[in-house]
Amino acid sequence: MVFNKLKKRTINETADELGFGTKYADDSSRIINKDGTFNINKIGSTYHLYHDLIQMSWRRFFILIFLFYLGLNIFFAFLYLGIGAENIAEAKTDSFLGKFSAAFFLSAQTLSTVGFGFYRPIGNGANLLASFEALFGLLCFALATGLLYGRFSKPEGGIIFSKNALITPFKSGFPSLQFRIANGHDNSLIELEAKIIFTILENHDGIVKRGFYRLNLESNEIYFLSMNWTLVHNINEESPMFGISKDELIEKKAEILVLIKSFNESFSQVVHSRTSYSATEFLWGQKFVLPYTFDEKMKTIFDLKRLSETTPI
Amino acid sequence: MVFNKLKKRTINETADELGFGTKYADDSSRIINKDGTFNINKIGSTYHLYHDLIQMSWRRFFILIFLFYLGLNIFFAFLYLGIGAENIAEAKTDSFLGKFSAAFFLSAQTLSTVGFGFYRPIGNGANLLASFEALFGLLCFALATGLLYGRFSKPEGGIIFSKNALITPFKSGFPSLQFRIANGHDNSLIELEAKIIFTILENHDGIVKRGFYRLNLESNEIYFLSMNWTLVHNINEESPMFGISKDELIEKKAEILVLIKSFNESFSQVVHSRTSYSATEFLWGQKFVLPYTFDEKMKTIFDLKRLSETTPI
Amino acid sequence: MVFNKLKKRTINETADELGFGTKYADDSSRIINKDGTFNINKIGSTYHLYHDLIQMSWRRFFILIFLFYLGLNIFFAFLYLGIGAENIAEAKTDSFLGKFSAAFFLSAQTLSTVGFGFYRPIGNGANLLASFEALFGLLCFALATGLLYGRFSKPEGGIIFSKNALITPFKSGFPSLQFRIANGHDNSLIELEAKIIFTILENHDGIVKRGFYRLNLESNEIYFLSMNWTLVHNINEESPMFGISKDELIEKKAEILVLIKSFNESFSQVVHSRTSYSATEFLWGQKFVLPYTFDEKMKTIFDLKRLSETTPI
C-alpha cells in the first residue's frame, strides 16, 4: 500500500475498505467505543440464543440457570399433580402445598438424576413422565455443560491500551502519534498485527462528511508481546494528520481507530482487539515513561499499571 | 490477477480454478442455489453420521433422540424380561404388560442413571445387565451432550444478501452491477473477502458450453461488516459483461456466483457464505435506498429489513 | 517458484523443503503409503495417550472402555470387601462369590451414579469410599464424554484419489501426468491447494540417492471440490519427468507424492490429505471417462464410483 498517496485517494476508498461509510454527518459520538464495540444500532437482526448466553455476564447467566431449573421443576410438578398426587410415593397429605412440594421434589430429583427413591413415581403414567423428564434433564444439563465450559474457556483479547495517545516530538524531527499496548493476562500473545485509521470531519463543497485515512506505522507487526509495544506514527508531510492543529483535531472530532490482530497461544485462537482515541484523549507535550524496572539480579520486571504513565517533556 | 486479460483467457481456466466444469450444456437449472449449496447430485459418497446429525433440523434431531431413547428402553426391557421378570423388584404382576412396564421403567431409570430403587434388578444376571446398561447410557448421553452443544454452538455465516442484483449507471459513466450484503446476526463479522464470478452459455463452434469469468470489484475486501456492504462491478470495456443486452443475459442463462469469506469473531472461526443471482433476478433502472436513518441524537440506526429496498432512478 | 530451473537445482533443496532426506538408497518400499502415512519407523518418541485414544479403531476403543469399566469395578469391589462385606447392605451371604458380586454391583451403581440404593454402603468407611468412587466415576465419564465426541466429530480429509495416475497425451502435444480426486463425503471441501512431488533414484558419481522435484500443475488450487478435480502435469521440456521411459520409471522406483490442503466447511477446519502413486501404479495409453451423467431434467449426477474409471485412447 502506497502511503504517500493516501491524501490523494478519495475518502470513500479507505472508508469502503473498513466497512464503515461516510455518513457520519455532524456525528457527536465516537465511531468505535473504548471497549472495541461499534457505535451503531442495528434493527431487524436475527436473535441468536447461543451468542447471547455466551456473552452475558456470569451473574445473569447463573440467575438464568437458577430460574430455568426452578421453573422447569414447577412445570413438571404440575404435570405430576395432573396425573394425580396419589401416583407419588410418600405424598401422603391432603394440603395442596404438601402435594405440590412432593411433586416438586420428585421432579427435582428426577431432573438432576439424583433419584433418592423416597419420592418416586407410582404407576405407568407417572413412571413414563419420570422416564422422559430424566431424558429431558440430561439434555438440559448437556447444554449447560457446553455453555458453562464455552464461557469459561472463551479467549479474551487481553490487550490493554494506554489511556491516552500522545502527540510528541520523535527522533525524525517531526511530531509523532504514539500509544502503547500490553498483554493484560498471563498467557502468550504472538504474531501481532496493527492497523491504525485516522478519521476526521471534512467539508466537501458544503457537505460535512467523515474522511478515513490509514496511518503508516514505524512497524506494524511484532512477533511476541512480552512486555509493551509502542505504536508510533510519524506526522510528516506524507501523513494525513500533517499540519492539523490541536484545536482543529478536537473541533473536527478527529478519532484514531485501532485494530489489533493477534494469536493467543494458550487458546490456539486468533483474537481481534479494537479501541479508539478521540481527539479529546490525545495528550500534547508528554512522553511515556519506561514501564519496567530491574531487580537486584538485573531481571526485568514489567509493571502493567504503568502502561499509561507519562511525564512532561 | 490481471483482470483486463480476462476475456482472452480460455474458459477452462476460470472454470478449473473454481472446481466447476464447463459441462453444463443447455442446463436449465442454476449452478449455485440461493442458499449457497451446489446444484449437483452426487452418488456413491460415504455417509457420515456426525455430519448428518449436526446438519439436520432441530425438530428431526429431537424426534430422533426421543425415538432412540424409547427404542433403547424397549430393547433393554426385553433383555430384562429374557432374564426373567422375577429378577425385577416390584414387578409383582402376572400380566405381560405389567411385567413389561416394570422392565421398561427399570431400564429408563438405569439408562438415565436416576435409579429410584423401587424397580431394581435382583440377582447377578439382572444386576450385571443393569451395570452395563448404565455404562451404555452414560456413553450415549456423552454423545448427545457433544452433539447438542455442537449443534447449538455451530457458527452460521449470518450473511444476508439483497434479493436482487441491480444493473445501474455508476459515477464512471458505465453501467455497474451492484448488490448488497449485511450481517443478519448480532455477532461480529470481520476481515471479509469477496469473489464474484460471471457465468453464461457460449457457442463454441456449435457446441454450447458455459463460460466462467471473474468479475473485478471496486473493493473486494473490507475490515468490518458493521452495516451493509455494497459490492460494485463496473461494466466497462474490460468487463466480460460489457455489451451483453438484457435479453441476451436472460436467454443465455447468465448467473452471478457470489463467494464471501469472513471471520466470525464471536465463534473465532472462518465462515464461507455463497449465493447466486440468475439473470432473472437482475433489476434494471433501480438503485438501492440508504438502509439507515439517524435518531434524534444523530446515532445511526441500521435497518436490516431495508437491505433489498430499491427505488427507480 | 521458477519451475524451468528445477532440473538445475541440487537435489537437496526440494528434499529439504519437504522434510524428507535423500537417504533412501536402494529403498524398495514407497515413501508415502497409499493412506497418506509416512513409511518411517521412529523410536524413542513420547507416547501420547490422548492421541492414541483418538486414533484407534472404534472396536478397540469400545473394548477398552468396557474392560476399563469392568476392571475398575473389580478393583473397587475388592476395596469394599477390604472394608468388610458387612458394610454393604443386603450382602447377606457367606459365599465369597455372593459377597463379591454385592460389592461389584455396589461399585457399578456408584461409579455410574445410578445408586438404586438396594446395595448401599453402611458405616463411615464404606460411605466415604462410595463418596470418592462417585467423584472418580464422574471424572472418568467426563473424559469418556470428551473422547467419544472428539472421535465422533473428528474431521476426515474425505478426499478420495483415483486408483491410478495416467500418462496420456494432452492438448499441448506433450504427454501429461493425470490423476483425479473427489470428495468422498457429503460435506463441503473448499479452497483446495495441491503440491505434487516427483521422486526417483539417481546415480551421483556411483552413489544411488533419491532426487525430489516439484511438478508444475495446470492449476494448483480450486475454490470448491463440487465434483472431481483432474490434476494435470505437462511432461514438456521443463518437466523433471521429461524423456524418462516407462521401464526407467519402474526400474528407478519413481513415485509421485501428492499433498492436498483443503478447508472442511462442515467442521471449519483445515485438513491435509496425502497419497502417492508408485511407477507401478501409472497407466499408459488410457484416459479418464467422464464421471457424471445427466438425468432427464439435465441435472448433473456425479458418480463417485467412476472416479478411477479409464478407457483406452
Added chain:
Amino acid sequence: MVFNKLKKRTINETADELGFGTKYADDSSRIINKDGTFNINKIGSTYHLYHDLIQMSWRRFFILIFLFYLGLNIFFAFLYLGIGAENIAEAKTDSFLGKFSAAFFLSAQTLSTVGFGFYRPIGNGANLLASFEALFGLLCFALATGLLYGRFSKPEGGIIFSKNALITPFKSGFPSLQFRIANGHDNSLIELEAKIIFTILENHDGIVKRGFYRLNLESNEIYFLSMNWTLVHNINEESPMFGISKDELIEKKAEILVLIKSFNESFSQVVHSRTSYSATEFLWGQKFVLPYTFDEKMKTIFDLKRLSETTPI
C-alpha cells in the same frame, strides 16, 4: 527480506519486530529460557482462572479437585446440620460426629447425583437444599468435564531441539551454525516455518545494549517433519555473526533465539515452539551424526535419542 542489508539496519528495527526491546543492559540471564518461556517478570496482570487450571500439573489439578469436592461436601453438610439433623433420614445418633457424617454422606450422594436413598432429606427445607445442591453439583461437574478434556486434549508442540548448536565448516567453505529439531511425539507436524534471531551485547557510544539480528537459513520452511530437520545458517560475509570469535560470543552473552511455527495435524491446530541457545551451548569442531539406521528390509529407523549426538570432525 534483504538479509545482506541486515548489518546496516538499526538495532531497534529487528528488536521492535520481535517485541523485545534493547533494554537488556549487562543482563546476565538469557532472553528465552530453554523451555520456550520468556525470561520476564510481569506484575499487575489479570489472573485468569481457566488459564491457570489448564496449565497446572496433573498432580496439582487432581489434588485441587479432591479438596474442592471435600470442602464442598463439608460446607453442605453444615448447611444440612443448620436445617437440623432430624431432617436427614437415618441420622439416628446423638453424637455430633454421627450427625455430621450422615450430613456429609447425604451431601456427597446428592452432589454426585448417586442418591442411594438411605441418607435422604426429610421435609421441605432439606429437600429444597438437596434440589439445588444437585443442580450445583451438575454445574461443577460440567466445568470439571470441560477442564479435564481441555487439559487432556491440549496439543503440545512436541518439537524437541538438539542440546547444542554447532559451529562447524559447511560445504560453502564458510563456517555454519547448525542445530537439529525433531517431532518428539507420534503425531504429524506439517508446514513448519522457522525464524532464527541472533542477539549480542553491543557497545554504542559507551552504552551497552542488546542488538538483535535475523539469521538467514538454508531453508526456513519444510512441509513435513517426518524425521529430523537440520537448520543451517551460513556464517559468511553477510551474516551478523561473521568474524565474531568464540570468546567474544561468550563474553558478549550471544544467544540464538529459535521460533518454530507448525501445524499439528492430529489436533488441527497451529502450534508455536521456542527455545534458545546461549553461547555457552555452542559446540565447535563437532558435527551431527546421522540419527537413523536401516533395518534388514532397508526400512528407515529414526532414533530420537540420537538427535543431539555429535562426533568430532
